[in-house]
Amino acid sequence: MSSEEIKDIGERIAKASRELYNNGLVKGTSGNISARVPSTETFLIKPSGARMGFLKPEELVLVDLQGKKVSGELDVSLETPMHAAIYRARSDVHAIVHTHPPTATAFGIAKTAILPLQIEMFMLFPNGIPVVPFIAPGSKALAEAVQKKIADYDAVVLENHGIVTVGETIEAACDLNEMVEEAAKIQLLVTQLAGADAVNLARLKQKFKTENPVE
Numbered sequence: 001m002s003s004e005e006i007k008d009i010g011e012r013i014a015k016a017s018r019e020l021y022n023n024g025l026v027k028g029t030s031g032n033i034s035a036r037v038p039s040t041e042t043f044l045i046k047p048s049g050a051r052m053g054f055l056k057p058e059e060l061v062l063v064d065l066q067g068k069k070v071s072g073e074l075d076v077s078l079e080t081p082m083h084a085a086i087y088r089a090r091s092d093v094h095a096i097v098h099t100h101p102p103t104a105t106a107f108g109i110a111k112t113a114i115l116p117l118q119i120e121m122f123m124l125f126p127n128g129i130p131v132v133p134f135i136a137p138g139s140k141a142l143a144e145a146v147q148k149k150i151a152d153y154d155a156v157v158l159e160n161h162g163i164v165t166v167g168e169t170i171e172a173a174c175d176l177n178e179m180v181e182e183a184a185k186i187q188l189l190v191t192q193l194a195g196a197d198a199v200n201l202a203r204l205k206q207k208f209k210t211e212n213p214v215e
């Protein structure tokens with residue numbers, strides 16, 4: 001991996017962070033983002049206390065898959081153990097985004113899974129997005145709980161906390177993050193309009209599998 005390629009990953013992380021901030025998925029210093037450095041056992045992660053909207057590529061911290069800092073001047077993000085645990089469990093995952101968007105976070109607090117009520121969302125997360133019960137942020141226990149759940153899902157909601165999404169690229173992990181918040185907003189509206197009975201995963205699967213497939 002050349003320093004040019006690492007620089008490119010850093011720039012993409014900074015750009016993606018800015019977009020997440022501008023789109024309201026994170027506020028202040030909350031949230032974090034990381035991406036693997038290909039062909040190595042390391043990843044780049046946002047430092048602790050940095051603001052996603054103003055992240056500089058040179059501020060990113062290089063960390064190994066045990067979550068130990070390899071290089072960088074600043075301290076690693078609080079959620080580094082969670083990021084490392086996900087990379088250890090999922091070799092297909094190359095980027096992780098953790099945010100606190102209001103609607104999806106509210107679903108976590110209500111202990112309600114987010115469902116893909118819209119067809120394109122169904123294609124992205126056909127089994128919905130489960131809620132991981134509350135565990136203290138930054139803890140080893142949270143890292144283990146998320147690692148276990150993320151084995152079967154690309155997105156999870158953390159109760160009373162926020163959401164985590166993963167992807168094969170930085171951009172894919174970010175798009176999924178935004179899509180989860182969008183799905184939560186739609187589900188909230190549908191529930192208000194038609195009641196909780198209108199939101200049912202089994203019926204949704206039946207409908208999308210029996211009607212005309214999307215091209």
Ligand SMILES: [Zn+2]
Nearest residue numbers: 031137161162
């Ligand atoms: Zn958080």
